[in-house]
Amino acid sequence: MEIMQVEGPMVCTRRVDGLRDIGMRVLRDSAGNQVVAVDPVGARPGNWVFTSSGSAARYAAGDFRILTDLTVAGIIDFWDADTGQ
Amino acid sequence: MEIMQVEGPMVCTRRVDGLRDIGMRVLRDSAGNQVVAVDPVGARPGNWVFTSSGSAARYAAGDFRILTDLTVAGIIDFWDADTGQ
Amino acid sequence: MEIMQVEGPMVCTRRVDGLRDIGMRVLRDSAGNQVVAVDPVGARPGNWVFTSSGSAARYAAGDFRILTDLTVAGIIDFWDADTGQ
Amino acid sequence: MEIMQVEGPMVCTRRVDGLRDIGMRVLRDSAGNQVVAVDPVGARPGNWVFTSSGSAARYAAGDFRILTDLTVAGIIDFWDADTGQ
Amino acid sequence: MEIMQVEGPMVCTRRVDGLRDIGMRVLRDSAGNQVVAVDPVGARPGNWVFTSSGSAARYAAGDFRILTDLTVAGIIDFWDADTGQ
Numbered sequence: 001m002e003i004m005q006v007e008g009p010m011v012c013t014r015r016v017d018g019l020r021d022i023g024m025r026v027l028r029d030s031a032g033n034q035v036v037a038v039d040p041v042g043a044r045p046g047n048w049v050f051t052s053s054g055s056a057a058r059y060a061a062g063d064f065r066i067l068t069d070l071t072v073a074g075i076i077d078f079w080d081a082d083t084g085q
Numbered sequence: 086m087e088i089m090q091v092e093g094p095m096v097c098t099r100r101v102d103g104l105r106d107i108g109m110r111v112l113r114d115s116a117g118n119q120v121v122a123v124d125p126v127g128a129r130p131g132n133w134v135f136t137s138s139g140s141a142a143r144y145a146a147g148d149f150r151i152l153t154d155l156t157v158a159g160i161i162d163f164w165d166a167d168t169g170q
Numbered sequence: 171m172e173i174m175q176v177e178g179p180m181v182c183t184r185r186v187d188g189l190r191d192i193g194m195r196v197l198r199d200s201a202g203n204q205v206v207a208v209d210p211v212g213a214r215p216g217n218w219v220f221t222s223s224g225s226a227a228r229y230a231a232g233d234f235r236i237l238t239d240l241t242v243a244g245i246i247d248f249w250d251a252d253t254g255q
Numbered sequence: 256m257e258i259m260q261v262e263g264p265m266v267c268t269r270r271v272d273g274l275r276d277i278g279m280r281v282l283r284d285s286a287g288n289q290v291v292a293v294d295p296v297g298a299r300p301g302n303w304v305f306t307s308s309g310s311a312a313r314y315a316a317g318d319f320r321i322l323t324d325l326t327v328a329g330i331i332d333f334w335d336a337d338t339g340q
Numbered sequence: 341m342e343i344m345q346v347e348g349p350m351v352c353t354r355r356v357d358g359l360r361d362i363g364m365r366v367l368r369d370s371a372g373n374q375v376v377a378v379d380p381v382g383a384r385p386g387n388w389v390f391t392s393s394g395s396a397a398r399y400a401a402g403d404f405r406i407l408t409d410l411t412v413a414g415i416i417d418f419w420d421a422d423t424g425q
């Protein structure tokens with residue numbers, strides 16, 4: 001699982017059926033890239049989270065048929081990005 | 086899911102059977118590389134989209150037997166590539 | 171799917187059973203690395219192709235039990251590597 | 256499988272159900288990035304381990320329904336990071 | 341599939357059950373990183389091999405329940421690392 005920071009919600013009016021009612025977030029990964037994840041745990045902007053990718057992301061979303069390839073799996077307590085602790 | 090921009094259609098007369106009737110797009114990813122995706126949502130050149138990869142891409146294409154590993158999952162509203170918002 | 175160029179056949183006398191009768195090609199990806207793919211469409215050296223990876227590669231090979239993680243999915247018409255069109 | 260070094264435990268009070276009782280570790284990969292893995296073998300900080308990713312990570316965790324995409328698969332004996340032996 | 345060179349055996353006394361009786365090798369990939377793979381074909385140090393990753397690696401290992409994400413799929417004949425032929 002990778003460690004990322006939440007930037008904010010993803011606004012998207014037109015998407016495939018499998019994602020209709022799921023909250024999505026824009027995250028920033030360790031390389032500085034922005035990616036999109038579904039969020040079943042309710043993370044807020046600024047939170048440090050860890051994410052599950054691949055087929056595990058569909059399990060993490062609570063429904064294996066959901067099309068996500070990246071899901072927020074948990075919010076990390078006490079994370080300092082500078083020291084990595 | 087990754088954020089990419091649509092460049093245009095992909096023209097390909099000879100391909101494996103599993104892709105025969107599906108619209109394909111050339112996209113550019115955040116690293117500047119061109120990749121190919123199936124597009125069930127009808128994105129246009131210039132649109133910012135987010136994509137689903139891996140086995141989720143087959144779910145997103147609406148038929149798990151389709152061989153794609155990258156599918157356009159939605160069109161992003163109000164995306165500014167420079168600010169990332 | 172990624173865009174790659176065919177370099178030539180892969181010669182390999184000793185391999186796992188699941189690959190015994192399948193044609194394999196050496197391709198060069200956009201980063202300049204050489205990779206190996208199975209080729210059910212009959213691409214020739216110099217052809218620009220797009221490839222399917224992961225579990226989709228097994229579908230693309232026409233038999234889900236084949237062990238490939240990269241399969242040539244189609245030959246691109248009219249591709250110019252310099253302009254990317 | 257990749258070779259990584261264990262940094263320490265991951266503290267996380269809020270996570271998806273599928274991870275509830277599993278020990279997690281922060282690892283550092285060969286590129287210097289910190290990642291999160293489940294650990295069924297009991298690795299300690301400083302140990303060199305190899306990890307299994309993707310759907311194999313769920314098998315390695317002992318339960319295919321677990322949502323992890325990275326699992327510690329074993330502790331390497333006699334590993335010298337400088338010489339890579 | 342990727343092209344890698346065998347460095348040597350992997351010594352590991354403590355690992356998850358699913359890997360108990362399988363020979364493992366340390367390989368070096370095209371980026372110079374060391375990775376770990378299971379080897380059902382009997383490659384020797386110095387051999388150039390191609391590897392299958394992801395869920396295909398479990399098929400290549402001869403048993404889908406094995407947890408590997410990287411398996412040696414074949415030994416390449418006549419490979420010159422400098423020219424890539």
